[in-house]
Amino acid sequence: MQPDCKNINLIIDGVPVSVPEGTTILDAAKKVGVKIPTLCHHPDLKVRATCRICVVEIKGQRKYKTACSTEVWEGAEVITNSPGVQQARKMVLELILAEHPQACLGCLRNTKCELQALTAEMGVANKNRLKKTVKVLPLDDCNGAIVRDASKCIQCGRCTEMCQEVQTVGAITTANRSMSYDVTTAFGKKLRETTCVYCGQCTTVCPVGALYEHDDTEKVWAALADPNKHVIVQTAPSVRVAIGDEFGLPAGTFSEGHMVAALRRIGFDKVFDTNWSADVTIMEEGHELIHRLTNRGVLPMITSCSPGWIKFIETFYPDMLPHLSTAKSPQQMFGALVKTFYAEKAGIDPANIVSVSVMPCTAKKIEAARPEMNDSGYRDVDIVITTREFARMIRRKGLDFCALPEEHFDDPMGVASGAGVIFGTSGGVMEAALRTVYEVVTKKELHALDFKAVRGQQGMKTAEVDLDGTPVKVVVVNGLKNARKILNEIREGKADYQFVEVMCCPGGCVGGGGQPVGTVRKTKASRMEGLYTADHKMNIRQSHKNPAVISMYKDFLGEPLGEKAHHLLHTHYTPREQQ
Amino acid sequence: MTVQPGQCNCAAESFTERDVVAIVEKYGREQDQLLAMLLDIQEASGSSCVLREWAAIVAREIGLPLSKVFEVLTFYSMFSTEPRGRYLVEICKSAPCKMCKSDEVVAMFEKELGIKLGKTTPDKLFTLMHTSCVGACDIGPVAKIGEDVYGDLTPEKVSEIVNSYREKN
Numbered sequence A: 001m002q003p004d005c006k007n008i009n010l011i012i013d014g015v016p017v018s019v020p021e022g023t024t025i026l027d028a029a030k031k032v033g034v035k036i037p038t039l040c041h042h043p044d045l046k047v048r049a050t051c052r053i054c055v056v057e058i059k060g061q062r063k064y065k066t067a068c069s070t071e072v073w074e075g076a077e078v079i080t081n082s083p084g085v086q087q088a089r090k091m092v093l094e095l096i097l098a099e100h101p102q103a104c105l106g107c108l109r110n111t112k113c114e115l116q117a118l119t120a121e122m123g124v125a126n127k128n129r130l131k132k133t134v135k136v137l138p139l140d141d142c143n144g145a146i147v148r149d150a151s152k153c154i155q156c157g158r159c160t161e162m163c164q165e166v167q168t169v170g171a172i173t174t175a176n177r178s179m180s181y182d183v184t185t186a187f188g189k190k191l192r193e194t195t196c197v198y199c200g201q202c203t204t205v206c207p208v209g210a211l212y213e214h215d216d217t218e219k220v221w222a223a224l225a226d227p228n229k230h231v232i233v234q235t236a237p238s239v240r241v242a243i244g245d246e247f248g249l250p251a252g253t254f255s256e257g258h259m260v261a262a263l264r265r266i267g268f269d270k271v272f273d274t275n276w277s278a279d280v281t282i283m284e285e286g287h288e289l290i291h292r293l294t295n296r297g298v299l300p301m302i303t304s305c306s307p308g309w310i311k312f313i314e315t316f317y318p319d320m321l322p323h324l325s326t327a328k329s330p331q332q333m334f335g336a337l338v339k340t341f342y343a344e345k346a347g348i349d350p351a352n353i354v355s356v357s358v359m360p361c362t363a364k365k366i367e368a369a370r371p372e373m374n375d376s377g378y379r380d381v382d383i384v385i386t387t388r389e390f391a392r393m394i395r396r397k398g399l400d401f402c403a404l405p406e407e408h409f410d411d412p413m414g415v416a417s418g419a420g421v422i423f424g425t426s427g428g429v430m431e432a433a434l435r436t437v438y439e440v441v442t443k444k445e446l447h448a449l450d451f452k453a454v455r456g457q458q459g460m461k462t463a464e465v466d467l468d469g470t471p472v473k474v475v476v477v478n479g480l481k482n483a484r485k486i487l488n489e490i491r492e493g494k495a496d497y498q499f500v501e502v503m504c505c506p507g508g509c510v511g512g513g514g515q516p517v518g519t520v521r522k523t524k525a526s527r528m529e530g531l532y533t534a535d536h537k538m539n540i541r542q543s544h545k546n547p548a549v550i551s552m553y554k555d556f557l558g559e560p561l562g563e564k565a566h567h568l569l570h571t572h573y574t575p576r577e578q579q
Numbered sequence B: 001m002t003v004q005p006g007q008c009n010c011a012a013e014s015f016t017e018r019d020v021v022a023i024v025e026k027y028g029r030e031q032d033q034l035l036a037m038l039l040d041i042q043e044a045s046g047s048s049c050v051l052r053e054w055a056a057i058v059a060r061e062i063g064l065p066l067s068k069v070f071e072v073l074t075f076y077s078m079f080s081t082e083p084r085g086r087y088l089v090e091i092c093k094s095a096p097c098k099m100c101k102s103d104e105v106v107a108m109f110e111k112e113l114g115i116k117l118g119k120t121t122p123d124k125l126f127t128l129m130h131t132s133c134v135g136a137c138d139i140g141p142v143a144k145i146g147e148d149v150y151g152d153l154t155p156e157k158v159s160e161i162v163n164s165y166r167e168k169n
Ligand code: SF4
Pocket: A100, A101, A102, A103, A104, A105, A107, A108, A109, A110, A111, A113, A114, A115, A116, A152, A208, A209, A210
């Protein structure tokens, strides 16, 4: 609370409370221990106030007010739960339920659904007085990443807010009005026929089971059951600070040891770490930056490890593709190396390797399926599952996650530096790159490893680094709206940066579209902290000092940007049509 | 070109990307002229609709997501995204017209055109539909075709009106 901020005194359910000016009734009520029900409201999105489930009574006023959109005022007396209010809320809920399939047992969001929870809390189940008018609409499940089950949509509008305003992709929209008001795509097409970048952000804000990830867990179980397959798994940096949420651990808990143990119990033959290949990414991307800086290459160079972002720039800014680093993402570098370097080292026929990855991201499913991602001679990454799907596998296996004794990753692709671990947050790739680029360029040891200016959840963060007399200006953006801003500036020649980090999701991978339900700004902050703390505790915090990476280059790849590295670890991009 | 009833006039096919772009340009590519552009397209298309492909051109030319154009198209009831007849025969369904038997007028047109309410004639000339009040309750029940409003209708009069449009084509 800032000292110059005015405080407002009011009474909620007979309890006096003082809150800063501008607080909503919804948030003020939390301070007196009252949870007002919400549906269209999401803490990180602009308030729409369309559902009216959050109505409250104001003493002296006849009309109810929506708590999520009404700011407190001096002397207000709010009654959050009078019989009249209860009646009004019930009506709202009954209207929704009359049109809702209520097929909870077969629903992916069963036990994690806001509508279901509300129905239980308000005691409306089976007592609905209204006639059921459920519309059965076709299920859109053909793109391999995002499923849209419009029959379950309650038209809260959270996804459109996310897709239109936060991500500026515009794949989902509202349509029609009054009785036929709808949330849909342009001309009711499948997501595959829209500009959707598969970021999955809509799935993280949908209160019900109307938008969710395409589930690939069956494929993983099938591979694990096949005795002829050698099934390996890689885990993205941010998964280890998010998976704990699913099993009741406090937000941001670093549960790497439990996670590795769970993967072994599930039956993977080797448990490897994407952090290792994040270090490899820094070797390639860092050297690419140096090469561009010293050879008048296209600048600024923009990072390329976030596949939703890649689809975005390919679709909306195809003329800017030369700015993208050609380095593949850590997931894809890992995939290309596991079926070459590892296969060779372990003496396993790559044809028998099934490479699985656990990612915070729905767009990673699409990235792995891109036709060019088979430089190992096979599909580099066979199956991608999100953090949510991973949690489902742990449950299905009957594992008590928190009770598992902690275990370590396998060698050689399980050894990583602190630079690799921070890849999971906005600013992490930039910081990791700077830690290496500085030493490679200046040939001096970097003592202050923390680049605090690029940390945190702000949409845009800038910093200037002195590379022994050469100043390098960098900017870090997260969320596609901010990416759009930077691209426009670059296009108009107004941006004076040499290096740009873009992550598609707000906050970076800690807030990825495949992370556990209920991820909000606060959760992301805890996860960021979890990653930076882990980095801080590590002895080796720079990618080029990772012994497992050094020896891999020595024994297998040769030089960064060398011929073999170029073939396996770099890629190209495809301009796409907008509609 | 004269088109005989029952023969396709292929209006939608002769309306091309170039025509759409010309309309967009007429309005200076201004995003806030979207409504006017869409109305012009619907009018000029000869099929009383804005097809997805045309909406996509508009979206591209003025830099809006296609979904935003779609939102506008579905918000206003005067737009259709499905091809309709060159002439929209709109029968008022508001209360005063209902009271003086607009249903009978619907039946007269159904008979004359050989289609049901909501359908388009095979020659793609007429679509028969309901509309909200057109503000001519004194001569109700009324039918509106394009900008013209007709009242005090009888089966003979309906036949005469319909034929006058047929002759125009
Ligand atoms: S969306 Fe929620 S209420 Fe609807 S079927 Fe799924 S779990 Fe049940």
